[in-house]
Amino acid sequence: MHIKDEGLWRAVPENITELNINNYRQVWSNTLPITEGIVGKSGGFLTKINITNNSGQTWFLIPNANFLDIARATWITNSKQEEEVIDFSQFHNSSAPQLLHFQVLPIQVDGETNTSIWLYVSAKHFPTLVSLTLYSSADFYRYQTMNNSLSLTAISIMLLLGLLSFLIYTRTGHRIAITCAGYVGLHGVGWAAASGLVNDLFSEIQINWSYAGMYIFPFAIACACQFVSDLFECKNQHLKLAKFLNILTIICTFLGLSMALISFQLSFYVSHILAMIWILVTLSVSVIMMSKKDFRAKYFLIGNLLYSFSLAYYMAAHNKMFGALDNPEAVVLIALSVDCLCIILCLSEWFKLKQIEFNRHFYLSRIDPLTQLGNRYALNETLSNLGEHYFIVYIDFDGLKAINDKYGHAEGDKLIEKGAKLISNLIKPKGTTFRVGGDEFICVLSTSTYADLLSLQQIISQSLIEINSQLKAFWAEAGLSFGIANNQQGNTASECLSLADSEMYKYKQLKIRVETAKQI
Ligand SMILES: Nc1nc2c(ncn2[C@@H]2O[C@H](COP(=O)(O)OP(=O)(O)OP(=O)(O)O)[C@@H](O)[C@H]2O)c(=O)[nH]1
Known part of the structure; x- marks a missing residue:
């Protein structure tokens, strides 16, 4: 009734x-x-x-x-x-x-x-x-179960997601995780207080905590502003929006602090006006970001659309015009907990983009832009993960300086590119080639047995001599010198590396002596 x-x-x-x-x-x-x-x-x-x-x-x-x-x-x-x-x-x-x-x-x-x-x-x-509603026992217990379980689930979701974000912050130190924890967690705390849960759990406290939700809300929105600023990297990419969100954060914090000094009635209206402003802000920001193809906004838009509909219902339930609408609190709470889930998905999108960015930088920092081969950092990683049987080839191009001087640097680049391609194609099936200096390359190859290693070493030496001839066919001054050392000759990778280097040097000196003898 x-x-x-x-x-x-x-x-x-x-x-x-x-x-x-x-x-x-x-x-x-x-x-x-x-x-x-x-x-x-x-x-x-x-x-x-x-x-x-x-x-x-x-x-x-x-x-x-x-x-x-x-x-x-x-x-x-x-x-x-x-x-x-x-x-x-x-x-x-x-x-x-x-x-x-x-x-x-x-x-x-x-x-x-x-x-x-x-x-x-x-x-x-x-x-x-x-109004007053009179329930029979059966109806009341049904209503109580539905109302309490929905509200408890929603509040628990918010509190747990807040805790999760906080833990992510302690593990990663990213500011966005703590602003997210404030955004989601403070909503959870606010609703735990507003729903009477805090009073029910701590009945000895003689303070009516159901009022506290209104006082906590502005602080939750202050965190939300900073979360949005972090999510869309506003400080780097959207300066005006960053400024606006900072001003809104200050206003929210000021309102939150000053609420203790004004009547609860006024605080109630201030919080509700703030909720409406916040909804407008979130919807506008998500639409703008979506139009800029920033898809971090997709979950943000879905969550806030849902929340705004529930808020409209909640406001209608508080308005004489619509009379008594059913379960406005539970409706808002459910929508808000889904919104909080969407906020966590936004956080995961942010981390995903950071991971992609990191991978890109990680890749670029290990790649030589001219030849697309790994550089010295990449070589060091490979050297620290070598198998049982391996050998190292140290290659140095001949005549690069002469080609640079005679035809210009662009032509010298062509020699580097062409030589790198020929070498890496030769090495690829059994190993990796790295460019470690202007005209210096190192190849690392491995085999399953020592016998295979010796025969492969033979094949590679022969093929490098052929590449030397191929380069000479393009540029008379060009060529390559190389030295090889395997893991039987050197105990460690760095020992092999220096052995291969000195072998290469000997080879180059020999070539020079032969050339000089020819000229005489
Ligand atoms: N075009 C071009 N030249 C480079 C690049 N990196 C280094 N060099 C130049 O390559 C030359 C290497 O000189 P050297 O080490 O004497 O090499 P080289 O002329 O092949 O002589 P040797 O190694 O002694 O046989 C230097 O003049 C560098 O300026 C590059 O990326 N592109």
């Missing part, structure tokens, strides 16, 4: 501090019902519900109010003519069932008929029409 707010409540003057039936009767006869409803009001309000015929089962009455500092039900028992009181406010709810977002009054007036239950509620702010 649903009892509408209009004309239901009467304002209890502030000077009435004793809450008893006599005072209630006095207020009732001296005041008029508030026909427009108590939405947007604060303070204490009174109503009377007549129970004409009680079947003996327990009924559950839920006032549609998220924040209740005082909630008392009082009646006179027919049998004993005594005043009975049930306090079902945030702090004294041990006898009432736990229902997130609301307070519940269990009504069990055995055998009573024609009883009037006086209901007194007081809060700093009533953001909705405070």
Whole structure:
């Protein structure tokens, strides 16, 4: 059964501090019902519900109010003519069932008929029409299960995702992970407080934590601003947006701090205006980023679209025009937890792009741009992972300086490119070629047996002599000198390397002597 707010409540003057039936009767006869409803009001309000015929089962009455500092039900028992009181406010709810977002009054007036239950509620702010809904036991437990499980799941998701981002921050040190933890985690903490979960868990605390959600919200948005700035690398790529988000962060932080000094009612409206501004910001940023083909925005857009729809529903539920809409808190919470999942997906997209960027830099830092062969860094990595049988070839081109001087550097480049191609094609099936200097190349080859190694060494020597002739066919001055050393000759890779180098040097000297002899 649903009892509408209009004309239901009467304002209890502030000077009435004793809450008893006599005072209630006095207020009732001296005041008029508030026909427009108590939405947007604060303070204490009174109503009377007549129970004409009680079947003996327990009924559950839920006032549609998220924040209740005082909630008392009082009646006179027919049998004993005594005043009975049930306090079902945030702090004294041990006898009432736990229902997130609301307070519940269990009504069990055995055998009573024609009883009037006086209901007194007081809060700093009533953001909705405070209608009353009366549930039978079966209906109430069904509603309680649905409401509590949905809300707990959503809050747990937010808190866990916040914790996950925090852990990612401790492992990676990336600022985006901590701004994400603040964004997601503070939403979780805010809703844990606003739903009454904190009070339910720590019932000894005499503070109504359901108000705290509003105070935490601006700080969550401050973190969200910085998260968006980090996500789209605004400081490097979108300076104006970075500035705007920084200003919004400062405003949010200032609002969050100053909320302690203003009335809760004002804080409530400030937080809701901030939520609307934030939705506009997120939707605009995601659309702009999508139009720039920055697909990190895709999850951000989906999550925030969903959140904005739920927020529109929530706002409508707080508006007289739409009346009482079902489960606005659960709707927002579910949408928000999906939004938080999308935010974590944005974070993973950011890390994915960083990984791609890192791989690119890693690759580029190991590649020689002229020949596309590995450089000395890449060689060092290969040398630290050698198999059982290997040999190293040290190659130095002849005549590069002469070609540079005679035909220009571009022609010298052509010699390097052509020579590199011929060498790497020869080596590829069994090993890798690296360019380690202007005209110096090192090849590392491995085989499964020593016998294979010796025969391959023979083949490679022969082929390099052929490449020397091929180069000479293009440039008379060009050629190559090489030296080979295997792992039987040197104990370590660096020993092999120096042996191959000195072999190459000897080979070059020999070639020079032969050339000189020919000229004489
Ligand atoms: N075109 C071109 N020249 C380069 C490049 N890197 C280094 N050089 C030049 O290559 C020349 C190498 O000189 P040298 O070490 O004397 O080599 P060389 O003329 O082949 O003589 P030897 O090695 O003694 O046989 C130097 O003049 C460098 O400036 C490059 O990437 N492109």
